[in-house]
Structure formats: C-alpha cells, structure tokens
Amino acid sequence: MSAAGTPHPAMADLQLQLEQLLLASLDPAQVKPASEQLRTLLQQEQVEQRRLAYLLLAKQIVDGRQEEVRQLSAVLLRRKISKAMAVFDENQQKEFITSLVARFSQEPSASVRRAVVHLLASILRLATLQEAKRRELFSALSHMAMQNPSPGTDPQQLQQQVAAVSTFVAVAEACPDELVDYFDEFLTVFRHAFTCAAAGNELGTSALKGLRSLAEFAEEPDQQKKVCALVPNVMQIIAAAVQANEEDVATTGIQLIDDLLSNDNMAMKDGELLTVLDFLLKTVASRSDVDAGLRQQALSCIQWAAKQKPRVLCKSPTVVPAILDVLVAMGAEPDVQGGGPEDFEEDELTPHRIAAQCVDALAISLPSKYVFQPMLDRLTPFTQSTDILKKRAALVLLGIMSEGCEGVMRRKMKFFLPFVLESLRDQQPVIAASACICFGQFAEYLQPEIMLFQREALELLLLLLDNPSALVQQKACYALGVLFENMEAQDLEPVASEVVQRLVRTLHHTSCDKVREVCISAIGSAAAASGNGEEAPSNRPRAFDAFAPELFSLIGQIIKMPTGDVEGQNAGQAVCSPTTKARAIGVVGGLVQGTSEAAYAQELPGLMRLIMEQMIIDTSKDDDTGYAHDIRDEAFSCFSDVCIAMKDKFVVFLEEVMVRVFASLFSDEGLLHEEEGRGRQGAAAQLLDELDDEEDEAGDERLRNIRIRDGFLDELESAALCLKTLWENCGGHCMKFIAKTKEAIELLQGHFHEAARQQCCYLIKAVVAAAHGTFIGAPVKKETPKFALNPNVHTLWSEQLWPFLRRLMEEDEDKETVGDACVALGTLAEEVGPAIFFSREMNEEVAKQLLLLLKKKHPCQVIQDIDEDDDSRQEEEYLFEGISVLICGMAYAASAGTRQALQDTAASGSLAAVCNRQTFAALYQKIHPHLLDLATHRQSSAYAASGLGCLAEVFLAMQEDSAAYAADAKFLQAVLKGVQQDENEDYRRNACFCLGVVYEVASAQPAVNAKTAEFLAALHSIFRSREDLNKSEQLTLDNAAAAVARIILHPPATALPLEHLVPALLVSMPLQEDHEESEVMLQAALKLADDAATQPLVVQHIQKFLVGVILETAHPLTAKRVKPEVQEKVIVMLRQLLTNPSLPPSTLQGVKEAVASKPFALEFINSKF
Template identity: 25%
Template sequence: MALSLSKHVFPPVFEFASVSSQNANPKYREASVTALGVTSEGCMEWMKDRLEPILQIVLGALRDPEQMVRGAASFALGQFAEHLQPEIISHYETVLPCILNALEDVSDEVKEKSYYALAAFCENMGEEILPFLDPLMGKLLAAIQNSPRNLQETCMSAIGSVAAASEQAFIPYAEKVLELLKIFMVLTNDEDLRSRARATELLGIVAMSVGRARMEPILPPFIEAAISGFGLDFSELREYTLGFFSNVAEIMMMALHRAVPSSCCSLAFSSCNLDDGSAVDIDESDDENLNGFGGVSSDDEAHCEPRVRNISIRTGVLDEKAAATQALGLFAFHTKNSYAPYLEESFKILVRHSGYFHEDVRLQAITSLKPAHSIFQSHNEGLAKAREVLDTVMNIFIKTMTEDDDKEVVAQACMSIVDIIKDYGYMAIEPYMSRLVDATLLLLREESACQQPDDDGDIEDDDDTEHDEVLMDAVSDLLPAFAKSMGPHFAPIFAKLFDPLMKFSKSSRPIQDRTMVVACLAEVAQDMGAPIAGYVDRVMPLVLKELASSEATNRRNAAFCAGELCKNGGESALKYYGDILRGLYPLFGESEPDDAVRDNAAGAVARMIMVHPQSIPLNQVLPVFLKVLPLKEDHEESMAVYTCVSTLVLSSNPQLKRKAGRRPIPYQVLDLLLIMPSPSFLCGCVVAAASSYMI
C-alpha cells in the first residue's frame, strides 16, 4: 500500500507513530517504529521531508527498556539506511553513535538487528565514517570471533560496508580481517556454508578497498578456496563466489588471466546455464516472441521460449544465475580485450538472458551487453561482425524499452543506449533512430509496457503521481544524448518529444519531475544550439519559477538552463534578461546555502554577458559576480566563467573603468586569481588581460 499510495499512507502512519511512541504499552511503541520502518520504501520522499522528527521517534525507541521496541527501532534504522538516501547520511553524527551503543545490547536479537542497521547505514557513507572507524572495527572484530554463526554473518556484512566506505583507511584492519576469513573459507558443513558465503563476499570487498598491490601476492590461495567452494551444493555460496571473481577482475583489470583462471569463467557459464525449474503464466501472444526478442540477429540459436508474465519467484538458483550474468559483464568491462577468448560464449548467454522470465536476470543481461559489445567493437574481427553485434544489442535495447514490464530493466536499456551514443556517435545509431525516437516517445507518454498499472490498480491522476526516479531520469537522459550526437539536426526530433516532456513540468507534478525537465532542456539547449530559440517563450516561465524553488537541485538546474537558453536562444531570450538577473540575484547572496547553486548562477551570468554584454549593467552585475569566485563546487562552469572574465577585460569595456566598491574591477580580477586553488591556462589569459588593461 505504501508503494502505491504513499501520499495517503504516510500521514496516518506518521500520526500513529508520533502518538504511539509515547504509549505505556510496549506493543504500541514497537508498532510505532515498525510502521515507520516498513513504509519507508514506499513513502521515501515524504519521510525525507520529515526525517528529523522521525529520527527522534526511532532513536528514542532505541533506548527503550523493552527489548522488542529496541529491536524494532534497529530494524527501522536499517530500512531508513536502505531507502532514505542520501538524506539519512547527513544525520550520521546523531545516528551512528546510537547504533554503536545498541551493539552492546544485552539481547542477541537486538544486537543482530543493530549490526544489520550498521551495515545498511555504513554502506552509503564515505569519509564521514573515518572518525568512527577504530571503535567500529574494534566492536566488529570482537563480535566476529565470539558470536554465534548468525551474528557472525551479520558482522561480516557490516565489516564489508565499513571497508567499502573507508577505502584505503581500512588497510590497517585488512590483515586481521583476512586472517579471520581464512577460517570461514574452508568450512564445509552444511550449517556453515552461509557463513562461508558471507566470508567470500567480504573477501571481495576487502580486496577492492586495499587494492591490487597488496592483494595480488596473497590472492592465489583465496581463489583456490573460492573455486573449491563452488563444488559444494549451496547456491548462495556460488552466488557470492561469482561476486568475488568480479571484484578480483576489477582490481586486476587486464591481468585477468593471472587473477581469474579460465576455470572461473567456465564456472560462471555453468551457473548461467543452470536449470532453474519450470515457470507459470505463459504469455504466447507475441508471434515475434517478447522473451526471445524474436528477429534479433545472433549467432546463437533463436531463443524462442515464450515470455512468462505475472510471476514472482525468488530462488537461490535465480540469484546465482543473476550473479553469474553480472559477472560476465564485469569481466568484460574491467578486463577489456583480455576477455576476448570468452566473449563469444558470453554474448550468446547475455542475448538469451535478456529475455529471461525474471527481471533480476534480465537486468544483469541488459547491463552486461554494453561492455560485451564494446569489446566486439575494438576486437579485430572485421566491420561485419561489429555491425552484427551492434544490431543485436540495439534491437534488444529498443524492444526492451517498449515491451519489458520492469522499469529498472527499461531504465538500464536507456542508459546503455546513452553510453553507446557517447562512445560511438550518431553514425552508430542512425539506422535505429526512427525506432529509438518512437520508443522514447512512448516512454515520455507513459504508455510503455513497464508503465502500465497493475491489474488491480487504477490509473493515477497527475496529482497522485510520484517522481519515477528509476525510469524517467534515464529516459530524460536520452534527449541530451541525441542532441549531443546530432547538434542542430536534432531539432525535428525534439519537436516531437517536446510536448510529452513538458507534461512532467506541470505544477501538479512532483518537484523532482520539474527539475528533471529543466535539466534535460538545459543540456538539449547546450548541444542543439540555435534551434532552441523556438522554445524559449515556452520554457523560460518554468525556468524563472524554478530559480525560486525550495530545492537546491531545482535552483541549480534552473540557473544552468537559464544560461544555456541565453547563450543559444538568440533574440528570443534577450527580452527575459531583466527577469533572469532578478531571479539569479538571490542565488549569489548569503541566503543561498548551496555552493553548486551559486556556481551555476555565476555560469548563467557569464553566458549572458558573453552573448549580449551591452544588455547587462556590468557596473552593477560584476561586483556581485566576482564576489562569488572562485567557483567552489561545480567546476564544469569554469570555462564559461573564466572565459567571460578574460574576454571582458580584453575588450576594454568602458564600464570596467568604474569602481565597484573600493577597488576598480580589473584589480578585483587580479585579487580573484591570487586565491584560486589551481589556476588554469584561462587564468593566465585573465592575468595578461587585466595587466595590459591597467597599463
């Protein structure tokens, strides 16, 4: 219910939790935090906005005298760490000490849930974890040596999160952890194999953290142990072993043949080809065969199994097959041409799995097809083979966009297409452009297979929709990719896509939808160039409104978009200069808390000055503009900003002779250069220009 109707679920849940957390009955207190935990995935956007009072409830419950309440609070924190990113991490100074205290709980059940919360919380941390690293590892290393198996497994998961977050800072603890893992890596009793699986997973994470130089000399016995574990009849162990092989491939890169022997690739193939039993609810309505992507060229046999619909199956074999499919892609991505001997067999498997009945396997196949395709393009097998592989991959991706029923799989297909466009340009996708545009249009209209309501669901009005971060952000990235590869020639296609895109900017849509549209328009304007002028009057009111948004991301994207519309919008944008400057002005002040927003505002002003300097009151604008330099966060704005400063000084603009504040503007430019952290060649131009001007 929370996933489908969060707008209606969150208010009563929050009210219930606020009241029940103070109830004398511990079952009510337990229910209050449990309700918050289990609804956090569906109500994530609502909870992010009320995170502080929600955390007060849950952290208070973590100190409750009743075990059941403390356990529920630990579980809720773990759920928050999974679903309320990145906002939850900003509260680490409050949350992490509470979790550390909970690790000392007298109840093993509370301890286990607290380790789960710790693992989930640390997984998304970075350098923030460093002050807590020593006490964390002290507790975890002690627990892993003196706890029952189930708690040891949770501890290993937590250590993995800590290692991933701390990276090189984890090195002092790596030797001790690796010594402990040797004990787990040789366990063979059935009841111990889950612990061995967790140890194998942790081994890969530690290897990634400490790097190749330290791991390569000690890897061989660990790899042998991992391979031997593959022979044990435990699918979860094989799943995590495949993940370990992928980690090794990443740190060893081109030296795959030394780190991961050919037998490891054979093991991945065997997992991909496992028989996972029968499925139900077969859909044979598509003669071309949705599941098999009929008509897709491939050297493999036509994969013509009918598509399974309306099924929810999760087995160890399925997870293993997904991990193996992922491993093939990661082997290809990290080891490049070293993977060539295994490429043909891998590609056949990936093509087959792109139409697998379960979305987890399809997702890994769609993800892995891109790096496999890249090797074929660079491998010396001739243009015909490269074109055949590209044809297979593009046909799969386009069919996935329109006919796959899982949003994450469709999003990955969109992202892979964007990558292909970036890597190989318009000529690679030109034969598929008509179908690509049709598929993109279908997704923007929310009419593709993955956007259809459930059988028992109702079609939502705009007022009830939520931002589809997984899918629509990926779809909206297609338009800038098209624009970058086609330049002004994208204009006729953009004309078809513009109105469906703008539907997401309506005031009734979520705030995230609007910034998605503005960001997309900004990048299209940047690369399509002059044809954007025809859209300025329809886009600028939205941009001006977003400059005053309560969300920093919206303000930042709006500032960037305003600059690009002015740069390429010609005379159509000129009449908005006054409104834009008034909208940008607050972003330069102390009331603006976000440096990236300020940097983008500076970039917008720079673009406006470069296009129409005579339309800017430079004596008023430049002091405000220069005051926020150098750029603090978004250094992609450097070219626009510092080129503008250099050009202005070189132009000997008479307005620059005026004093702004206590010093002439050229002197302020030199002051700016003295505090820049890393002057580029542009700064040298500005120095020369300013110096010559003052002479």
C-alpha cells in the first residue's frame, strides 16, 4: 500500500529506520532502546506524523523483507489498531484493509498469515468501525470462505479460504455482543467450511473451532436450534476424520459435542443425547486403533452424561450395558498396540487407565445395581483366564468400582475377594501389582468389613516387599499404607515388629526411588496407626516406640542424602530425588504422632535442625527452584504434625519455626517474570510489553507474562496452615509474634490465591481464641464458661482482626472463602461466646451480609448455575454450610449469654448486652423469611435442599425457640414435598433430616401432629433394601431412619404406628454413611427397650433388634461420634436383654452368626458379653 497521498521527502529514510528498529527489537540485547525509539515514533504529537508512522508499519506487513519483521509488524499494529484506524482517512483505511486481505493468498509464511488474520479480526471488532465497512469486509471474507475447492485446486486459493475462515473464527472467539446480528452469516461460513473435504484438515479444524465459539453466544432459541441441527453433520465429520486419521479434526469435533452437551441453553432431548453417546462409543471409544487421547475425549462425554443425566442412561435398557462392554474390553487391551503390559507404570494414557477412569465415574454416579453386578458378570470370566491382560483388567476395575459401589461390594466380598487375595500370590509382576492396587482400593472404601481379612492381606503384602519387581514393591507399599491408615492401634501392635523390619529392609535394599518414596509413606502411616485413638498423655508407651531410634535415624539419613538424578547416579554415590527427600521430611511428623514423648524426645531436636537446614535452598539455581517449594511444603506439614503431638511443649522450636513460616509467607520467589532467556521471539514479546500503555483498547493480550512456579502456592498454603496450628496449640507463647502475624493476615487476606484467603479466615479465628484463652487462663471451647474480652483482646479483635474477616465475608468473590469466613466467625461465637459480638453495629453488619447471601446477591454469587453445574452446586452447598455454622454459632452464643447473665447478673450483664436471646430473636426474624424462601424454591431443587439443610441446623441450635418456625404450615409443606420427590437425592436427604428436627423441637405443636400421617407415608417409600442403593441413596436412607428415630424419641400427640416404624428402624441399622446420626438411633433403641409399652415389640423382633443395635454401637465410625455415657447405657441394655430368661438360650449364638462377617461386631460381643 502507498504510504501517503503526496510524496514525503524523508519517506525512504523513515521506512529504513522503522525496518532497522523492528530488526533491532528481535535482538534481546537491543530490545529496550528499540522499544523506546518505536514508542517515540508511534506517539508523535502531530497527527500527520503519527499517521505516517502507522502507514509505514502497515507497509512492513506487505513489503517487509524478513518474515519475522512482517509478523512483528502485524502483531504490533494489532495492539495499536484503534489508534491507527483513528488517524487513517477513509481511503487509507480501505487501502489498508484491502492490502491485508490480499496477503491471504500472497503471504508464504503461515505465522505471518495468522498474525494478519488476528489483525483483521481486531479491525472487525472495533466499535468505531463504520457498519458499512464492517459489512463490506465481512462480505469479501465470506466470498473467499464460501469457495468450493476440488482436488487439484490452486494451493493459494486454499490458503486464501483457510485464512478467511480463520478470520471468522478469530472474531467469533471474542464473542462480541455487537456481532450477534451476523450469527447466520457466521453459521453459514462454518457449516460450508467443514463440509469441504477437499480443503483438508486445517479448514475443518478451524470451522469446528468457530462453531464452538458461535455456540457460546447463541442466546436465541432459534439460534440454538440451528447449532444443534448441525450435530449429525459434526458426527459425520468426526467419523470421516477418525477413518482418515485426522486427529485434529476429530478432537475439535468431539470438543464441540462436549460443549453442546454441557451448555444449558443447548439442552438435548433424551433421545438425541443417547444417539450422540452411542455414536461416540461405537465410532471412537471402542476402536483400539484410534489414538488413546481421542478415545478418552469420547468417554469424557459419557462420564458427563453419567454425572449430569444418570436417569437418562439408566432408563435405556441398552446404553449402560453397551458402555460396560466397551470399558471391559478396553481394560484388557495392551498398553502398546500389539504388545503386552508394561513392566513399570508411566504417566502416559493407556487404554486400561482410560477404562478405569470411566468405570470410576459410572460407579460414583449411577446406582450400584447398574454397575456392580453387570461388571462382575463381565469380569468373572477374566478372573479365570490365563491371559495376563484380562486378569489385570479384572483386578484394576474391581478395585476402581469399590468407590461408588461400596455398599453392595461390602456385602458380596465372597464373590471376588478370594480372587484378589490369590492374585497377591501370583508370580507375574503385573498381576501381583494390580492385586495390590485393588486391595488398596478395598482397604480404603470397603470399610469396615474388609478388615476381617487384614491379617491375611498384611502377610501377603509384606511378602511382596521381597519381590524383585520394583513395580510390585511400589504397589505393595501403597496398599500397606492404605491398610495401616485404617488399622486400629491394637490390631497393629502384634505385627508392628515384622512391619517395621520389612519396610526398613525394603528401604535399605531398593535402588528405585519411587519405591523408596512410597515405602517412607507406608512407614509414616504405620506409625500414625500405632497412635490411633490415643487421647491419653503423649508419655503413654506406643507400639512403635521400640523402633523409633532406628526409624528416626533412617529417615534422617535419607533427608541428608544429596539430591540428584536417580536414574543416572554414579555407582557408590547414594542420592535421592527431591520428591523422596520431601516425603521423608513430611513423614517425621507422623512418626512423632505415632510414638511417645520418651521415644522421640532424644531424636527430635536433631531432626528438626536437619529439616530447617534443608529448607535453605539457593533458588537462583534453576535446578533447585523446582523442589525448593516441595521441601518447604512438607517441612511445614511436618512442623504442624509435631506441634499437634507436642501441644505447648513445641515452644522449644517455636521461634525458629515462626521465622521460617514468615519467610515463606512474605516471599515472592515463586512469582516469575518471563523476560529472560526467551531468544528472538522472547525479545519481540518483551517489545510488545514495553510498548503497551493504559490507553490501548485492544488490551486483551496485555497481561504481563507472570508464571507461578510449581509448588509455590502449596508452600504458601502449608505455611499459613502451620501458622494457624502454632497459634492453636502454643496459645499464649505465640503472643510475642502477634505483630508479624497481623502482617501475615493482611497479606493472606488480599492474596490472589483463594486457598491463602481461606487459611486466613481460620488463622484469624485461632489468634483470637488463643489471645482470649491467654487472658482467661484456659483454652476456649464450646462447653466452657463465657467471659468478657480483656481490653487488649477487645482492641485486637474489634479494631485489627475483625476488619480483615469482615472484608473476606463482604467482598470476596470466592464462595468457599466466604463460607470459611462464616465458619470462622460462627466457631468463635460458639467458643468465645457473646463477647465476640462487640457492638450493635457489628451485629447489624453480620446480619446484612447474611441477608445478602440468602438473597443470592452477594458478590460471590453473581455467576453461578447450581442446578446444572456440579462444581457450582458443591460450592453453594459449602457456602450454605458456612451460613448455617454462623447462624447456629450466633444462636448458641445468644443462649449462653442469656443463661450466664441470669446466673450472675453483675458479672455477665455487659457480656450479654449485645448478643442474647432477645437480640438474636429479632435478628432471626429478619433472616427466617429468606431461609424459608430458599426451602420453598419452586425452580431450583438445589436451593431448596440448601434451604432445608440450613433451617434444620439452625433449629437444632435454637431448640425450643424455633418451635413456632418449625410448625409453620408453609415450612412443613416444603419438608413434605422434599421427602416425597425422588429427582434430587440431596433435596430428599436434607428434607428427611429436617423432618426429624421438626419433631425434636416442635412435636407438641398441633400443626406437626396433624401432618404426622402424611410424613410417615412419604418416608415409607425410602425404606427399601440397601442392596442396590448408591452412596447418595444410602445417605438418604440414613437420614430417613434418623427421622424415624427422632419421631420415636419426640412423639406427637397422635399415636404412632410403632408396629411399622420399629421394623423399618431396625432394618436400616447400622447406618452406612451418615454416622453423625448414630447417637440418635441408639437413643431411640434405648427408649424402645425401656418403655413398657414398646417392650413387646422389641421382644417380637429381638434378633433384628440385637443385631441392629450391636452393629450400630460397634461400628468403628460410630464409636468416635457417640457420647461415652450413651454407649454405656446401650451396653447395659444389651446385657439385660441377653440375660433375659424369657429369651431362648441360643439367642446370643444366633446374633453371633448374623454378624459373622463383621469383625468389629464379633469383637464387641466377645469383649462386652
């Protein structure tokens, strides 16, 4: 293009100067001065001079002699396009645009063509561009894009067509609102482009990308229908691309289908969804000759459907079976086409790993009856096969299913566990390793029944540590670690010696760093298990005490090892990987927690010094930067564990640890500006950054290139957690670090990483609780007496820390952070008491934020879709749990304040002045209508579930003060509706929980009494065999059973049909998932046995009653949640029943036979009766 209308005397010199500056900018050594000169050139005061500079820059795109100069000119001009177009006259604009379009066919460089495409797209997006010019340009591009190439077509014509379509794609990717009017034109271009088979891979991929972007801003139903109508065409393209091995086209096509499936506006009909899934399954996923990544993409769509549309899949009699057929076949495919199983696992995708991922999703998302038995039927022949790959598939997929199908698998272990245990003896390394993985999964998910086989499995796994295969050793250590995590101290004690000897020997003998790392973790798990359940003083002897000197010494040796390349280490030089060293540091805390003070006292000071030395790493060395954060992350985790074990005795290490905590919190070494070592392309990027300024409109790519080093954020979070732990356990000893802690709180509160802000909430809570405890002379707990804040603590809280917590609660846009802020304040209210609310203004501020959250108008709730998006729903549930904790904490503090004021008016009057039952009642009166609106939400079952759950928790905290609210007709109808519906398990489960709470707080209310028959009828359908229930349905049944228990404990005036309720209650015991409700179940059993009116019913169902109560009481998870006095009452009641002379002598033996598969129940019976 010409540079100006009239000849310019210095034109050639200026053109040469510009070219030289652009060339200089590609040299890292000259980029800064070149950028300054370019800035001066492009920002001259005279419009005519600026115009000339931009015209010359545009001329470089066309006439530049070097490819890099042409590309850089196009990118630079795109950054300045709004300013350039503003100084061009109409003719110059037209000539400029025409010259760019012409480059499509004339430019030999693909990178320059891409830069020109994006430059044209930025022009089309300019708000200042005249509509007539925009339409003219679109028309010209459309003409090029709509060509019909045939084999033998001129390559320049194809090049032109691809570039034109790419320009449409670049515009569509920005999704500008002002271009919605061009929707049909874009759609026509993309539809035509991906049907031009002769144009090849690049055009099809580009068109599909454009269609993905177009689907995002298709808001009108007619537009959405047009996009969805293309799905059959897209499937044809995917099929053809798969056949032709054109992975890029197939990948983009599947991504488009994935987008359409997950786009709420594009909701497909059930039949259409099943057709698409069937196509992906048969055309892509089932083909062993297709790239593994492509197959994984196809299966990800199926996983989405299982998660979001489980009922649609389950309604079809053929879809789930067809999916399982493909997954089982994939699970038995070789890792390398035509080969066998790998000798050692690597990170790349393989068919059997992809199959395991999908089975995992199906097992978690679908009811167990659609997954477990059908899979077992398909895998059983594999268990009897001599084919290594088939046996591996059976083991891996059985293990994977145990998460999701745990309920039925716990009851049917006899059908598959013998095969797994036998496979642990297999001489083939791949089979033995797979059996270890499988048993590790079982040890995690099939609790507690799997522990019946812990001794046999433990012996086999320990033997595998001597296997010559590193793969087998690694997986055996993994399985042992999981097993130890679930063992009780008394179970580990008899075998502790052998466990330690085997693991230590493995550590000494192995040359494989991966084995060393997981072996260290197993040692830590075993040590922690030896201290499980220990509430006694830390000086009580533990099972691992005898081995502490050897273990501490061995771990210390590993920590001292130089780090290096474990694959290329020199003979005779012991080195370990940074990951293994970090793991060894982390395990020290577990060893301290698993041994007594006498066992670790001598070794610990030296180890702590050693760990602190390892934290000093020169991050200026590139080789060291990657693992410095990992070392410090594990070190802070270790310090936290040791502090929890030692409590305030940790004060001997406090100062040195605090120094390192603050050093990490205030460090920015993990934030890197990518400006060095970029080469020529890096210099060009630096030039663009140098030339950027605040006024540029095309600033979408102006973000500075800041890279966060791997592990930096983990180190930060671990340091913050460690600081909180120090304040929680060392209390008043931390007060001398209060100034630095306040600085850390300020930093964390404003940090860009949400995990840092979340830790900040709990750090604030820990500091306030510690400061208050220091002045009252005792740790603050929920059950301890409440006192006014000391003046110094009052100032610390009201003027310094509350402002930070308030800001997190009011302004943060992350739901989990706001939820954590609510939890922190609610917990402080429970533990510190009413004094935490220091003024009426604070009370009003908290109430205001609660109302905003309940109205869904808080900044963190601006963008959300809790009904369709699972992550958004989980975040909202987390948020509402925090809201519940806060409201409950306020209710508890108000009640405690009023109660204490009545007991001691003189001392507690001021304590309860701001927060008492009267003030809370006034506050709750404002809050309740919004909670009720959520609970009765007509459009969103997810909001209804959150509302009911929140109300139930609040009513429990308020007790008798909530009776009138709980008996409200609108609320009772909402509870009934939630119990009756079966579309949303979260909604139904929370409704069941709410129903039980209604009777606990308001059973005497006439409205509740009148509704009882309807409530019981609604509950009836929930009580069914647990055999085929998934985890979510098990939780619902648990809450329904607890509701019945509460109704029995707090009966209404109307007589209850106990002859139906008691059998239903017994058949649901023990609870499978929600053991928080176990105490309610046992209290109901106590009442039934003690009440003369119900004793005949107990005798009538004595076998079921005894079995149910024993299973509930003896369950390991129940024992940790039920008060000791309740457990004792249950044991007394069971002894009375078992010694009742009217019962048959064989009753106890019958009970033992009924619980024979439950080791925890048998041990309970043998030890108590």
